[in-house]
């Protein structure tokens with residue numbers, strides 16, 4: 001709380017001094033005349049405190065904060081579709097002054113994107129994109145990171161570390177690597193190292209160990225069904241691919257990785273009547289072979305979790321994104337306009353007061 005108060009005080013001073021305008025001008029020049037920001041959300045909830053108790057808080061934003069963050073973005077920039085953002089990045093520099101732009105994205109396809117975020121986007125008349133995991137759409141299944149986090153958190157509640165989970169040997173060895181890390185840090189470590197089939201086996205075994213059924217996990221971890229996605233698409237939201245099973249692609253053999261990307265594309269095309277144009281790398285991880293695979297499957301753009309500015313002429317398969325959640329703009333007394341200015345305009349980054357989120361594979365610690 002003290003740290004947050006100090007941060008808000010610093011942000012207030014920087015915003016009052018116009019630091020965001022200085023950083024903006026600098027970044028605009030580096031970016032080739034116009035800043036193109038892409039922001040990433042995951043879950044949206046009406047009840048943040050209880051959702052944050054039950055799940056990964058870094059994937060959460062409350063509906064009221066989302067509204068204020070979106071209003072901030074719409075006030076400071078032009079909100080464009082992801083397709084338009086990619087087009088602007090690939091176009092010649094503007095001849096005259098042009099407003100900076102931002103594209104809004106939601107990863108993973110949580111049900112609340114349709115139930116809570118969509119009405120807000122429609123009320124504010126803002127375009128957006130949503131990336132979905134096709135193997136989970138319309139099922140009661142929950143994504144591996146939500147199940148793994150829930151199981152690790154339950155172990156912690158019982159006073160057990162991952163080392164004391166008592167799974168059979170190859171799976172337990174993976175948990176042993178987590179040492180004394182807490183649930184969120186253990187999750188980061190496991191999803192960055194363990195290939196999807198083994199991760200799924202680990203999740204299943206751990207769920208049995210703590211007696212959790214996936215359909216009984218927090219309702220906010222439920223995913224959209226095809227009616228939801230059709231409603232999203234009908235409202236103009238661009239629906240993109242996020243693999244069939246939320247698999248970290250660089251950890252898979254090439255044939256299996258291709259099945260994840262092609263299968264996702266084909267299902268979206270068959271169900272929604274048009275091929276998806278954009279892709280989001282699960283857990284934010286990718287490598288040159290993965291990027292070539294995504295391009296060969298016809299995707300025009302792909303988003304990472306690398307929190308840096310996009311630059312004109314940059315690779316559209318390496319779009320950088322700012323991951324946003326409740327705490328991005330949360331001060332000790334609720335929503336902080338000064339924090340919004342400093343975090344969303346990149347002031348803290350410019351001053352190296354924000355943690356950089358790496359993108360290329362071998363990076364650890366993301367929840368794309």
Ligand SMILES: [Zn+2]
Pocket residue numbers: 107108242246282283367368
């Ligand atoms: Zn994801």
